[in-house]
Structures are given as C-alpha cells and as structure tokens.
Amino acid sequence: MFDRIREDLEMVRMRDPAARSTLEIFFCYPGLHAIWLHRLASWFWNHKLLFLGRLTSxxxxxxxxxxxxxxxxxxRRVFIDHGMGVVIGETAEVGEDVLIYQGVVLGGTSLEKIKRHPTIGNGVVIGSGAKIIGNIKIGDASKIGAGSVVLKPVPAGSTCVGIPGRVVQEERKCAIDLDHGELPDPVAEVINLLLKRQDEMEAQIKELGITSTVMKANGLLTRKTEMEEIFSEGAGI
Known part of the structure; x- marks a missing residue:
C-alpha cells in the first residue's frame, strides 16, 4: 500500500509543474485523494459490501x-488534475498512466446491467470537459481534445477532437504528453482548403476572362479587315 502511495506522489510530481513538495501533494491534491478513496470503495464493492462501497463513493x-x-x-498512476466535475461510471475501465482533466465524463448509454461505459487505454490524455460515452475503446497513447464528445472508438496513438469526436491525427508515440490544447481543428482546415481553392478558381476565371476578351478583340479585328477589303472592291456600294 505504501509503495502505491509513493508511486502516486511521484506521478503527480512528474505531471504537475505546480507541485512544490511531497507534503503539498499529499494534502492539497483532491484528484489524488479521489483515487485513494476509490480504492477503498472498490475494495468494499469487490467484497460484496455494496452499501459501504457506495457510501465511500x-x-x-x-x-x-x-x-x-x-x-x-x-x-496505476492515474492522475485526475483539477478534477472538479469528473464522473466515471460503473463499468468504465481506465488503464495506467492516464491523465484526466476537470469536467471529464466517462458515461454510459444503456439501462441494461451490461458493459456500458468506455474503456480507456494506457497513457491516454483526456482534455477538460471531454465526454466519452458508451462501450467504446480509446486506444493507448491517444489524446482527447478539450470539450470533445466521443461516441466511437479511437485507434491507438490518435488525436480526437470535436463534436462529435473525429480522429484528426494518428500514430502518436506512446509517451507522457500533457499538451492537449494545441490540437488540429478539422473544420478550420477544411475552410482554409476551400478558401485556397476559391482563390485558385478565381485566378483561373480571371485568366479565362482575359483570354476571352483577347479572342473577341482578335475576331472583331479580323472581321473589320474583311469588311474593309470587300468595301474597297466595290461590293459595299
């Protein structure tokens, strides 16, 4: 037990640059306290002391x-940072070295007593306010962007953002990475692509317009020359 506590304290020190001392981490990190109390609640639950488990929760x-x-x-080594509002459902499974920020919900979609909550792989980072709903798998070393609503499985090493969540980047290495704010914006990327294409089409239309004007001018000049020749030969009288 004490080894697990030391491991938890060291994990917080590694992941939170605001941590100043072991004493501060031990007494002032509610996310850590929540994990410790959950271990007690889980022990009661697994030993069929269901009421004590729910009471502890x-x-x-x-x-x-x-x-x-x-x-x-x-x-092991799950860190809930600034954890106010975090909700983790009954059949949820969270792997090792997972980082969860405030307002995250691991929710269910069924009223049946079955596996109805998500499974989170190892080394996953879940940004503030993200909602992961249903019996889906979030692969190892994935990132879930802040405010995302994830309804479908996410491959390992991927970055998922948006409502509903969309995978915008894959093949991220499995390593501790706290950066979940600088994430791709697929909607903005599509808009930028459309604007770029619009500029290209406008340039093409402009070029076609100039060519058409030149062609029309050349046609009129040729017709005028033909008329002058006919008139000079007396056909115009």
Missing part, C-alpha cells in the same frame, strides 16, 4: 467533487 464526491462509481476499474 458518496463521501469521495462530497470531499473532492469527483464522482467515481465503486465498480469502475482504475489503473
């Missing part, structure tokens, strides 16, 4: 603002 929410169902599976 409720106390956890009151103290930290983070709601984790005691039936959820949380891996």
């Amino acid at each position: 409720t106390i956890n929410r009151l103290l930290t603002g983070i709601e984790i169902h005691p039936g959820a599976t949380i891996g």
Whole structure:
C-alpha cells in the first residue's frame, strides 16, 4: 500500500509543474485523494459490501467533487488534475498512466446491467470537459481534445477532437504528453482548403476572362479587315 502511495506522489510530481513538495501533494491534491478513496470503495464493492462501497463513493464526491462509481476499474498512476466535475461510471475501465482533466465524463448509454461505459487505454490524455460515452475503446497513447464528445472508438496513438469526436491525427508515440490544447481543428482546415481553392478558381476565371476578351478583340479585328477589303472592291456600294 505504501509503495502505491509513493508511486502516486511521484506521478503527480512528474505531471504537475505546480507541485512544490511531497507534503503539498499529499494534502492539497483532491484528484489524488479521489483515487485513494476509490480504492477503498472498490475494495468494499469487490467484497460484496455494496452499501459501504457506495457510501465511500458518496463521501469521495462530497470531499473532492469527483464522482467515481465503486465498480469502475482504475489503473496505476492515474492522475485526475483539477478534477472538479469528473464522473466515471460503473463499468468504465481506465488503464495506467492516464491523465484526466476537470469536467471529464466517462458515461454510459444503456439501462441494461451490461458493459456500458468506455474503456480507456494506457497513457491516454483526456482534455477538460471531454465526454466519452458508451462501450467504446480509446486506444493507448491517444489524446482527447478539450470539450470533445466521443461516441466511437479511437485507434491507438490518435488525436480526437470535436463534436462529435473525429480522429484528426494518428500514430502518436506512446509517451507522457500533457499538451492537449494545441490540437488540429478539422473544420478550420477544411475552410482554409476551400478558401485556397476559391482563390485558385478565381485566378483561373480571371485568366479565362482575359483570354476571352483577347479572342473577341482578335475576331472583331479580323472581321473589320474583311469588311474593309470587300468595301474597297466595290461590293459595299
């Protein structure tokens, strides 16, 4: 148990540049407290002490603002940073070395007592306010952009953004990467592409217009020359 606590403290020190000391991390990080209380709630739940599990989960929410169902599976070195409003459902599974920011929801889509919450792979970063809904898999080392609503599986090493979530980048290396703000914007990229294409088409139309004007001018000049020749030969009288 103490080894796990030391591991958790070191994990926070590595991932949060604002952490100043072990004492500060131990007493002042509600995301860490939520993980510790969840381990107790999960122990009760797995030993069929369901009421004590739910009671511990409720106390956890009151103290930290983070709601984790005691039936959820949380891996090692999971860090919930600024965790107010985080909700993790009963059948959710969270892998190791996962970073979760405030307002994240791992929610379900079914009323049946089945696997209905997402499975999060190892090394995943989930940005602020992201919603991952349903029995879907988020692959290892993926990034979920802030405010995204993810309804479909995300391949390993991918970056997913938007509402609904779209995969905009793949094959990210499996490494701790806290940057989840500088993410691609697929809508802006499409608009920029359309504007670029519009500029190209306008240039082509302008070029065609100049060519047409020259052709018309050449046609009139040729016709005028022919008329002058006919008139000079007396046919115009």
